[in-house]
Amino acid sequence: MSSPFPSLPVSQITIPSNPLINAAYAYVKENCSECTLNHCLRSVAFGLILQKKFPPLANAPDRDTEAVVLSTLLHDMGWATTKALLSKDKRFEVDGANIAREFVTREDGKWDKHRIQLMWDAVALHTTPSIAQHKEPEVFATQLGIMTDFLGPNLPLPGSPITIDEYKEIVRAFPRLGFKEELRGIMCGLCRDKPETTFDNFVGDFGKIYGLDGKGGGKEEFTKMCEEKNLVRMLEASLTALEQYEN
Known part of the structure; x- marks a missing residue:
């Protein structure tokens, strides 16, 4: 199976590729802007680096990397350009969590209730670090990978786990494409x-x-x-x- 993701030799990580992850990538690509897609991919990459280098995540037993990758990849479906996917009365994080749950349930009937709930929580809580960091490692890893796309090497963690060279490699692989301006437009549109x-x-x-x-x-x-x-x-x-x- 060919991977849709580039190699990242500086960061020494590989974004996992399997039928479900590849389908999720295609789903985000189809229903979100390229700018949002790249934000999600950068967040996945940063999360994988942190899982390798940040002790609370690296030392977590039985880490569910597939759940982290899928949660992070799908986390901003609440920003979908396909408006039929979105609610009129829910926070964008809840829309994203519901869409992610529906997607995985539809595409892979093997996910049990615990894994689905883990993914829902990871997406719904990705903007609430004061809660996410105290939940399961998968929830924390999702939130931290997404936060890293906003802070990069300035992420305030012991040991500065994201280097400048790693940051540059990830942004070259998945360019920002005016992310700051698009983010402002999306948030103001929600208001x-x-x-x-x-x-x-x-x-x-x-x-x-x-x-x-x-x-x-x-x-x-x-x-x-x-x-x-x-x-x-x-x-x-x-x-x-x-x-x-x-x-």
Whole structure:
């Protein structure tokens, strides 16, 4: 079976190739932008380097590398350009987790409930490091590989496991193609199209900084909406309302 992935001799890793991984690669390629696809591939590569060099992952027993690769490859299906795949009321991470679960269930009926749940958690929690790092190694590896695409050699881990040469090799293999600008557009689009999914997480910060079009349009209105939906204010108002029943 020929692999769709290039060799990475500097990093000394090989992105695994099998029918399910290759099908997942083709699925992301078909339904996401090339920029998003390359982000997912870079994240896979960084995750594999970290699995080899970062002790908490390297020393994890019975690591499920296939689950890590598939979770990372499919993690941003919530950004799909095929809008029919997406919900109108769920966070993009949940959309991605649901799509990944449906894909693997459809393509490979041999995955048991535990592996499927592991992948769902890895995708759903990939933007929540304060939770992901305390779950299974596969969930942590997925989250850390994705974070590395944003921090590269500046990843704040002991021993600086991602070298500059490794970083350069991965980015040459899977170019960024304007990723920073596309990311801003996607996040602002979520604030515009699914605002209720953005108030309690970092996505809303994009809307408050860049507006709903990435250029400042709708910024004030969205910021006001976020303030009205502020979780602390809502919790305290709810507790105050309950005081009438406690006297």
